[in-house]
Amino acid sequence: MSVAIAAQPAPSVGAVSFLDRPARLLIGGEWVQSESGRTISVVDPATGAIVASVADADRTDVDRAVAAAREAFEQGPWPRMLPAERQALIWRLGDLIEQHADELCELESIDNGKTKFMASVVDIPATREYLRYMAGWATKIEGSTFDISVGAPPGSRFETSTRRHPVGVVAQIIPWNFPLLMAAWKLGPALAAGCTCVLKPAEQTPLTALRLGELVMEAGFPPGVVNVLTGYGETAGAALVSHPGVDKVAFTGSGEVGKIINKSATNTLKRVSLELGGKSPVIVLPDADVETVIGGAAQAIFFNAGQVCAAGSRLYAHKKIYDRVVEGVSAAADAIRLGPGLDPETEMGPLVSREQQDRVMGYVDSGREEGAELVTGGESLEHPGCFVKPTVLANVNANMRVVQEEIFGPVLVAQPFDDIDEVAALANATPYGLSASIWSNDLRAVHRLVPKVKAGTVWVNCHSFVDANMPFGGFKQSGFGREHGRTGIEMYTELQSVCMLV
Ligand code: NAI
Numbered sequence: 321m322s323v324a325i326a327a328q329p330a331p332s333v334g335a336v337s338f339l340d341r342p343a344r345l346l347i348g349g350e351w352v353q354s355e356s357g358r359t360i361s362v363v364d365p366a367t368g369a370i371v372a373s374v375a376d377a378d379r380t381d382v383d384r385a386v387a388a389a390r391e392a393f394e395q396g397p398w399p400r401m402l403p404a405e406r407q408a409l410i411w412r413l414g415d416l417i418e419q420h421a422d423e424l425c426e427l428e429s430i431d432n433g434k435t436k437f438m439a440s441v442v443d444i445p446a447t448r449e450y451l452r453y454m455a456g457w458a459t460k461i462e463g464s465t466f467d468i469s470v471g472a473p474p475g476s477r478f479e480t481s482t483r484r485h486p487v488g489v490v491a492q493i494i495p496w497n498f499p500l501l502m503a504a505w506k507l508g509p510a511l512a513a514g515c516t517c518v519l520k521p522a523e524q525t526p527l528t529a530l531r532l533g534e535l536v537m538e539a540g541f542p543p544g545v546v547n548v549l550t551g552y553g554e555t556a557g558a559a560l561v562s563h564p565g566v567d568k569v570a571f572t573g574s575g576e577v578g579k580i581i582n583k584s585a586t587n588t589l590k591r592v593s594l595e596l597g598g599k600s601p602v603i604v605l606p607d608a609d610v611e612t613v614i615g616g617a618a619q620a621i622f623f624n625a626g627q628v629c630a631a632g633s634r635l636y637a638h639k640k641i642y643d644r645v646v647e648g649v650s651a652a653a654d655a656i657r658l659g660p661g662l663d664p665e666t667e668m669g670p671l672v673s674r675e676q677q678d679r680v681m682g683y684v685d686s687g688r689e690e691g692a693e694l695v696t697g698g699e700s701l702e703h704p705g706c707f708v709k710p711t712v713l714a715n716v717n718a719n720m721r722v723v724q725e726e727i728f729g730p731v732l733v734a735q736p737f738d739d740i741d742e743v744a745a746l747a748n749a750t751p752y753g754l755s756a757s758i759w760s761n762d763l764r765a766v767h768r769l770v771p772k773v774k775a776g777t778v779w780v781n782c783h784s785f786v787d788a789n790m791p792f793g794g795f796k797q798s799g800f801g802r803e804h805g806r807t808g809i810e811m812y813t814e815l816q817s818v819c820m821l822v
Pocket residue numbers: 493494495496497520521522523551552553554556557558559561572573574575577578580581595596597598628629679726727728
């Protein structure tokens with residue numbers, strides 16, 4: 321269908337000068353060409369135009385980057401620095417994010433499709449704050465002391481304690497939905513713990529990771545502490561994950577690739593943490609205020625065009641209010657103004673790529689074929705950009721693909737329910753378990769429901785709120801490990817017990 325889409329405004333001079341940089345990798349503190357010289361085109365998904373090209377790293381480049389990270393870990397100053405010095409450098413990186421916020425917002429918008437406005441209120445400030453939060457952890461990593469009961473030789477006494485060591489060289493593979501923020505979620509705790517990193521951004525959105533690499537060097541990190549490789553998952557990503565010189569892999573992305581990574585990492589028993597998306601239920605109990613729920617549920621699915629691992633993509637509303645909630649969310653969907661990310665009038669940008677647009681439309685079609693009722697949306701625009709209209713599919717059932725599988729686009733599926741046990745069973749009836757939200761002011765009902773929901777985060781009267789201090793990760797096939805907070809730091813350390821006969 322055709323809807324008028326405004327023209328993409330021209331980026332600023334600063335952003336353009338970055339886009340024009342030659343294709344380079346950050347290895348051992350130097351900006352170098354890929355061994356093959358091959359490049360990957362970067363496309364603005366609002367226009368379909370190629371805006372930059374980046375290096376296409378392969379196995380040889382991975383070898384170089386891992387060797388640089390290894391040298392920085394074994395010989396360089398980083399793990400041996402005073403914790404306060406590591407803290408200061410990570411904090412300084414946060415400051416540089418702040419100083420270059422406007423340029424980073426533009427690059428994120430051009431690369432991912434999200435609005436510059438959204439990048440300016442979510443992605444970039446959250447990145448800055450995440451780095452600052454993790455900077456503070458560098459000086460707070462601790463072990464414990466405890467007594468043991470070994471009784472031999474008779475009369476002997478022991479001093480026993482634990483200490484934490486950085487896990488070593490970490491490979492960090494991130495997705496395209498929040499490119500810079502995902503880089504911070506990975507680098508922040510690893511650096512605080514004293515690890516050295518090889519970061520591979522998604523091939524669709526490499527720009528801000530490269531700009532971050534420049535800021536890492538400007539901040540004064542020692543060479544080889546942060547290496548940035550742009551490249552494809554099947555080549556650079558796979559080589560990184562299987563590399564014997566890597567001690568830990570941290571991954572955010574699809575379940576399919578998470579499983580491949582977990583298998584590949586097994587050969588050298590690398591530590592692995594996986595954040596693999598979800599199919600998060602939004603559960604609306606009968607007492608909920610309908611207007612509040614409509615705004616909250618629309619936000620839960622349409623934020624970032626639904627390209628959010630924790631997106632509230634399944635709506636379960638009590639049958640008493642189901643019709644009003646579905647009608648309200650559909651009206652909210654209809655009102656969203658689509659457009660290019662740099663246009664301040666735009667409320668929702670395009671999806672990240674043509675591939676993602678096709679994937680999302682494939683799901684919409686499958687839902688209709690399986691008998692879901694299309695309430696609104698359900699169309700992509702005839703436009704060189706990758707726009708999909710916000711979509712609501714009603715009266716779905718638990719067997720449909722649109723209910724079981726992560727769509728990762730602006731598509732909500734809705735189903736009524738009758739009682740709490742029924743909705744708990746529905747909420748749990750997918751392979752995923754990343755998050756859920758419950759909308760109600762009935763304290764007893766909420767407290768009874770929360771423990772029944774198999775999800776790493778349960779929000780009550782809100783959805784998708786994350787914080788650097790709140791553990792985040794999945795039950796079931798949404799992955800394992802918890803990012804953020806103390807647990808996020810611990811994932812980048814090895815625990816050593818010290819047992820001294822005194
Ligand atoms: P993906 O899982 O293929 O890509 C994520 C990252 O993994 C990228 O950096 C990619 O280069 C890398 N990668 C791909 N194959 C690899 C391999 N064999 N070894 C190592 N690294 C590899 O996700 P994709 O294809 O971009 O999106 C497909 C679906 O995945 C989406 O529709 C969505 O459902 C889900 N997804 C979930 C995300 C989340 O936040 N949990 C983020 C992105 C995608």
